[in-house]
Amino acid sequence: MRITGARVVVTSPGRNFVTLKVETDEGVYGVGDGTLNGRELAVASYLADHVVPMLEGRDPADIEDTWQLLYKGAYWRRGPVTMAAIAAVDMALWDIKGKVLGTPVYNLLGGRSRKGVLCYGHASGRTIEDTVEQVLRLREEGYRAIRAQCVVPGIDNMYGTPRGDVSGQRPDLPFVEDGWSTEKYLRFAPELFARVREAVGFDVHLLHDAHHRLTPAEAGWLGKRLEDHQLFWLEDAVPAELQESFRVIRQHTTTPLAVGEVFNSLYDCHQLIREQLIDYVRASVVHAGGITHLRKIAHFAEPYHVRTGCHGAADLSPVSMAAALHYGLATHNAAIQEYGHHSEETLEVFPHAWSFADGYLHPGEAPGLGVDIDESLAAKYEYQRGYLPVSRREDGTVGSW
Ligand code: CS2
Ligand code: MG
Secondary structure: OOEEEEEEEEEOOOOOEEEEEEEEOOOOEEEEEOOOOOOHHHHHHHHHHHHHHHHOOOOOOOHHHHHHHHHHOOOOOOOHHHHHHHHHHHHHHHHHHHHHHOOEHHHHOOOOOOOOEEEEEEEEEOOHHHHHHHHHHHHHOOOOEEEEEEOOOOOOOOOOOOOOOOOOEOOOOOOEEEEEOHHHHHHHHHHHHHHHHHHHOOOOEEEEEOOOOOOHHHHHHHHHHHHHHOOOEEEOOOOOOOHHHHHHHHHHOOOOEEEOOOOOOHHHOHHHHHOOOOOEEOOOOOOOOHHHHHHHHHHHHHHHOOEEEEOOOOOOOHHHHHHHHHHHHHOOOEEEEEOOOOOHHHHHHOOEOOEEEOOEEEOOOOOEOOEOOOHHHHOOOOOOOOOOOEEEEOOOOEOOO
16 A cells, blocks of 8 residues: 555634545545644645655555654654644554554554543633532533633633633734733632532542643642642643753642643653653643654653643644544553533534543544544635734733733
8 A cells, every 4th residue: 555645634613723634545545633723834834845745655554664754854853833744644644554454543552441531621610600610510411520710800811711802802913912910810729629629529530720821839839729629630830841840849739730732742741751740741642743652752651650631622623532532542541631622513524433421532443543524514614814812911021821
């Protein structure tokens, strides 16, 4: 079997997705996700203009060799664009391999390690009462793990809360500017979790995303005050470019730490793992080089008691979700999968075999990844340039959104 070509499909059913379709001379094709929120066309061009010509004529069965060729052959290694492009190829080749062998990809990764992939839903309220209500609703829907986020009184628009009036939207900017106050947030977060725990008890895992906004000392302070609420994890407490900064957090708190949805290779987290500075790596199949590389991160992490909890917000496509669930079902130290809900039109564009039941996600038994893209439907949703918001503190200083 030989690869005859590959097509990049950019579609925007509510938000932009980049999908790679790798075709072969025996009619079998595979799909992969290359979506990089806010920079989608960079990956689309990287694939179409630079990667696809390298694939033509190759044997799609040679997944590891193709990965190494695209990684080392680029000379300029790593980075979010490169690794998302490699990921798209990698997912597509695993999809083809499963289809050719007539088996779901998880069977090619060692088979089932669990009955289903524990997942977490999103409760995002405007008030604490609103957030509590959403947590209780999600528990009723069967979720065993729930992330709780809430608007902090006095902060206009912020990450993880329902977008009301985009008060940060300035006519002269293509992106929204959110507000931020660490002081107000630190005073508020412990109260949020006291109220949520009081309402939901301890039978449900609670998670929280600080979204890169604290210093290590602030994160240590917050983690200590959350310990009695037994969070499953406190995510992205601190930007992790300086991996050693997590030593400060670890000195102050035993609240489990998760980081890394922005990581795109093992090199971004090997110190965090080696020094056991974190409990969960958040790297995803689309941003960290595909199933092939994500497994290497997981296998490196396993002896250090570090598990994975893959990013899975709605800006990662259903193709990513499918690949993540095959990875998650088979990988011993895959602990939990984020389950961001896609729009109805997105789910129609990407027919899939994966499903949710009783707090777990299942990849399904279809050969390959069990997901596809309906290209005629995809063509109805033109690309629309979009930006992630930017965060500014009360004095106007740019922060981490
Ligand atoms: C968030 C994401 O789900 C999460 O943990 O950090 O929603 C993140 O903001 C987006 O994926 C960025 O594109
Ligand atoms: Mg996050």
